[in-house]
Amino acid sequence: MTAIAAPASAAIERLEVNFDYVRKQAVQRAAAPFKEPDRELPERLAKLNYDQNRDIRFKPDQALWRGENLPFHLHLFHRTSGVREQVQIREFSSTHVQTIPFIRDFFDYGKLANLGWLRSSLGYSGFRVHYPLNRPDIFDELIVFHGASYFRALGAGQIYGLSARGLAIDSGVPDQPEEFPVFTDFWIGKPRTGARSLVVYALLDSRRVTGAYEFTIRPGRPTTIDVRAELHPRAALELPGIAPLTSMFWFGKNSDRPADDPRPQVHDSDGLLVHTADGAHLWRPLQNPRVILNSELRVEKPVRFGLLQRERAISAYEDFEARYHDRPSCWIEPVGDWGGGHVRLVELPTRDEYGDNIVAYWVPDAKPQPGKPYAFAYKMTWSLDQPGDDKLARVHATRYGGLPGGGWGRLFWIDFAGAGIGQRSPETLSAQVEILNPGAKIRHQTLIRHTGLDGWRVALQLEGTDAPPEGLPEPRPVEVRVQLRDGYEPVSETWVYTWLQ
DSSP states (O other), X not given: OOOXXXXXXOOEEOOOOSHHHXXXXXXXXXXXXXXXXXXXXXXXXXXXXXXXXXXXXEOGGGOBTGGGTOSOEEEEEOOXXXXXXXXXXXXXXXXXXXXXXXXGGGEEOTTOOOOOOOOGGGOBSEXXXXXXXXXXXXXXXXXXXXXXXXXXXXXXXXXXXXXXXXXXXXXXXXTSOOBOOEEEEEEEEOOOTTOOOEEEEEEEEOSSEXXXXXXXXXXXXXXXXXXXXXXXXXXXXXXXEEXXXXXXXEEOTTSOOOTTOOOSOEESOOEEEEEEXXXXXXXXXXXXXXXXXXXXXXXXSEXXXXXXXXXXXXXXXXXXXXXXXXXXXXXXXXXXXXXXXXXXXXXXXXXXXXXXXXXXEEEEXXXXXXXXXXXXEEEEEEESSOOOOSOXXXXXXXXXXXXXXXXXXXXXXXXXXXXXXXXXXXXXXXXXXXXXXXXEEEEEEEEEEETTTTEEEEXXXXXXXXXXXXXXXXXXXXXXXXXXXXXXXXXXXXXXXXXXX
């Protein structure tokens, strides 16, 4: 397809679209009362069930830019009962800005052949960009923006797993509804021939805040996204989540496996990584807790944080359809000084793999305030690998069980490998264990060479200091940290765990 047949009412504007233009739109929006996004649908669309929604598919041969031999193709999402919000999607270049009108012929309706008349102002619910990630002759899915401020991207050899959001507000606060900002408007830069990147601008809106966003997407192995944003609060944000990531963890090595599921592990991500400017390298294995669990990792100057899928062996999952071993890790690298704050990890209970139950985001000490623009920038990396510049041994696995001989406590096996740690002398190598809050004590700990990994295992027995309450115990979180040292020198990242008694 080489052009969009715009109706007479669709004007082609001649203006320069850039971050400053979208920022001004956010300022104007913030000065006005919040207006809910258009969620009204024709009755025949509003009543569609899950399977019927899936019958509506964009026709690949209708992709924008397909007929112009450009390196990116643009697909659009139909509004349905699944994602009702209308978003305005515009294409821009150096010469024009054009709203993309709803065109029914873009879609294959499958069994839903007779949906009746649909107005051209119906709009879309989001979009997807395709790019030849793995082969030069096949345009693979690269990135999708669909629903609220959610988006997710892929690099070469990956399939969709975790997601990102433009902003989180009050995520994980007990007994309080979360506020979900929405990307209401997009401006997508038409790529030039041979372009290696794509620029997308977005306008975010919610009851308490508006925002301008710029995404510079660079596909490859890995895919990276440079994000620039400026928030304009209408009201105070007590718990803003900057650069939020959302994922799923059902069960793994450090949790009980459902008796009726044959797979060893099921998760999109298995740990939270945090690196700081003062040299701290933290690894927090994810959990599926019995109650909502919020953990805060204090950071003065973050270098990076993210949700990783470290376990890459297909035998760890034995799921040849879901392919959890091919789901990407994603980490955030701040641009500029983000100052003090903390990385907040929210873990929700789940009984299946079909909904996200993990959220991680940055909470600044200096909260965005009404009347003051709050600007930040960061780089996202979507990869099958992980940052490899720390020269420290990594946590390879976490397992747990009951205390030998019984008792109120927990046994942990923490395996460290990499960076030549298996060659270090047991005479000088030691495990430093810290319990950061009351509720537990160390009953016993040992450091054992792990010949299968060319690494070391810390076997740690933690004992509760209080007698277990009768009936179901109240959740009592105890944070524990373990790091390997050779003399006084740290030689591993720090294992961080919240034992929920």
